[in-house]
Amino acid sequence: MQFLSYLVNGVSLGSIYAVIALGYTMVYGIARMLNFAHGDIIMVGGYVAFIVMTDLGLPALAAILAAMLACTLLGILIERLAYRPLRAAPSLAVLITAIGVSYLLQNLALLIWGSAPRSFTSVVTLKPLRFFDGQLVITGEAVVSILVSAVIMVVLNLFVNKTKMGHAMQAVSEDRGAAQLMGINVNATITLTFAIGSGLAAVAGVLLCSAYPSLQPTTGAMPGIKAFTAAVFGGIGSIPGAMVGGVLLGIIEILGKAYISTQLADAIVFAVLIVVLLVRPTGLLGKKTNEKV
8 A cells, every 4th residue: 555655656757757747748849949948937836926915915826827828938938049049059159048047047046035944725625535444544735736748748749739839839849940931930839839838847846836835945956956857868859758647757756755765866867867868768658750961
C-alpha cells in the first residue's frame, strides 16, 4: 500500500512537471530555442495568484485566471523584447539572453516581494480520497493535478493537429522560410506559442504552490530545470513526450526519495536522463531528423 501511495504522489508531481514541460517543448518545437526563463514565469504566476487571493480577497478561480493573464502577457512581452530581435542570431546568443531574462525576473521578484517565503493557500477544495479503509489517501491536489495535466495535453494535441493556427505552428516548426512564403505570419505564430506556454506556466505555478505551499523568488527554478529534463527525457518538441517524460520523472523522483535517499533523489533523476540519452538521444518519443549540410 505504501508503494501505491508513493506511485500516486509520483504521478501527481510528474503531472505538474509535464504541464511545465509542455511550455518548453512547444517553444523549442516551434521557435527552436530553449526558454530558460520559463521556470521564473511559473514563480510570477504563483505570486499573482497569491496576491489576488490574499491581498484582494478574491476567489481561487479569479486568482488562476489573473495568473494566466499576467503570465501570458509577460510571455508575449519577453518574446517581443528579448527574443524577436535575435531571431536570426546564433543559438548561443539566444541561450545567453534566456538565462539573462531568467535572472532579471528572479531579481525583480526579490525587489518587489522580498526573499521571505510566503505561505500559499491551496486553490483546491476537493477532499482527500480514501481507499482500503484509509490505508491509501489521495489528496485533492494530487487528483486535480493529474486531471488538469491530462485535459491540457488532450486540448493542446487537438489544437495543434486540428486547428488552422495549429497547422501554422507545425509549418513554422518544419520550415520557417517555406511557411513565410506560404503566407504564414511567423512572428505571430511564435508569439502565440510563447503566450500558450506562459499561460500553462501559470497553471503549473498555481498547482505547484498548492501542492507545496511555499512561495519565494526561486520557487520555479528547480521545477523548471526538472521540467526541462522531462521534456528532453520524453523527446523535446513532442507534446505526448513532454507528458510521458514529466510523469516518469515524477515517479522516479518520489521512489528515489522513498527507497534510496532524499539527498540523492535529484542526482538519480539526472542519471536516468543521461542513460536514456545514451541509449536513445532523441528521447523516448522524439523523432530523428536528418539535416543537409
